[in-house]
Amino acid sequence: MQINSIKIPLIELQNIKVVFGAKTALQNINLSIYPNTVITIVGPNGGGKSTLLKVLLKLLSPTDGKVIHHRDLRIGYVPQKIHLEQSLPITVEKFLSLKKGISKAEIQDAIELLSIKHLIHSSMQKLSGGEMQRVLLARALLNKPNLLVLDEPMQGVDLGGQIELYQLIHQTREKLNCAILMVSHDLHIVMADTNEVVCINRHICCAGSPEKVSNDPTFIHLFGAQFSQNVAFYTHHHNHQHNMHGDVCCIGNKHSVQCINNGR
Numbered sequence: 443m444q445i446n447s448i449k450i451p452l453i454e455l456q457n458i459k460v461v462f463g464a465k466t467a468l469q470n471i472n473l474s475i476y477p478n479t480v481i482t483i484v485g486p487n488g489g490g491k492s493t494l495l496k497v498l499l500k501l502l503s504p505t506d507g508k509v510i511h512h513r514d515l516r517i518g519y520v521p522q523k524i525h526l527e528q529s530l531p532i533t534v535e536k537f538l539s540l541k542k543g544i545s546k547a548e549i550q551d552a553i554e555l556l557s558i559k560h561l562i563h564s565s566m567q568k569l570s571g572g573e574m575q576r577v578l579l580a581r582a583l584l585n586k587p588n589l590l591v592l593d594e595p596m597q598g599v600d601l602g603g604q605i606e607l608y609q610l611i612h613q614t615r616e617k618l619n620c621a622i623l624m625v626s627h628d629l630h631i632v633m634a635d636t637n638e639v640v641c642i643n644r645h646i647c648c649a650g651s652p653e654k655v656s657n658d659p660t661f662i663h664l665f666g667a668q669f670s671q672n673v674a675f676y677t678h679h680h681n682h683q684h685n686m687h688g689d690v691c692c693i694g695n696k697h698s699v700q701c702i703n704n705g706r
């Protein structure tokens with residue numbers, strides 16, 4: 443059975459609770475991830491985001507609750523960072539070929555999709571933050587995932603690189619038609635293409651569209667009113683607006699003062 447119906451989740455979390463010793467890291471977590479959707483998980487440090495990813499990926503068994511993976515689920519996972527042995531240099535090409543059961547053609551496809559051909563002979567240990575993220579993304583795509591899980595993909599990447607990397611993630615999603623689940627602090631960059639934001643602080647504090655969440659008092663309390671306004675601004679989806687005379691006054695993300703005022 444194809445899981446292209448919006449009704450069948452790729453992953454379902456039911457009443458998840460995770461306790462570490464005396465500490466409750468997560469409780470009452472109910473979450474469904476549907477095909478072709480983009481979910482961004484936000485929350486304060488120590489709020490349980492990484493723990494939630496581990497539970498989702500079945501790397502950690504919850505203390506209580508159920509994790510249901512659809513049988514056709516194929517996950518591509520981009521971790522926050524990987525540990526590389528400095529004394530054992532490995533090229534990008536070799537690193538990508540370590541994944542079992544993957545053909546040379548599939549590696550080639552991923553290299554082209556992520557535009558990393560110029561890096562294939564480079565040592566993994568010498569890549570910049572942005573280059574490393576591209577390589578990790580290429581590796582995650584090798585098994586043609588229908589769910590891409592990204593744990594803070596913009597960490598260690600400079601601002602210009604972040605926008606470029608995010609565009610690559612966006613293109614990848616369009617090409618593979620996959621769902622994306624991402625933990626990110628860079629809401630102003632990722633929000634525009636996010637269908638749902640889930641704000642976690644041990645439990646789900648608020649969830650919904652970026653517009654809805656950025657106006658939620660809990661979100662404003664956690665992230666501040668100014669930040670919340672920026673998020674609302676970046677979630678403005680139209681690629682143009684008209685002024686009172688009917689002329690187009692902004693295109694893409696480039697807004698003139700006039701159109702911002704008109705938009706309010």
Ligand SMILES: Nc1ncnc2c1ncn2[C@@H]1O[C@H](COP(=O)(O)OP(=O)(O)OP(=O)(O)O)[C@@H](O)[C@H]1O
Pocket residue numbers: 462463465467485486487488489490491492493494
């Ligand atoms: N293996 C563990 N043993 C004990 N406590 C843990 C363990 N893993 C996580 N914790 C605790 O659970 C809480 C949630 O941690 P988690 O790493 O999931 O938060 P986070 O939202 O990802 O944080 P950050 O934004 O700082 O990465 C923290 O208080 C953390 O100290």
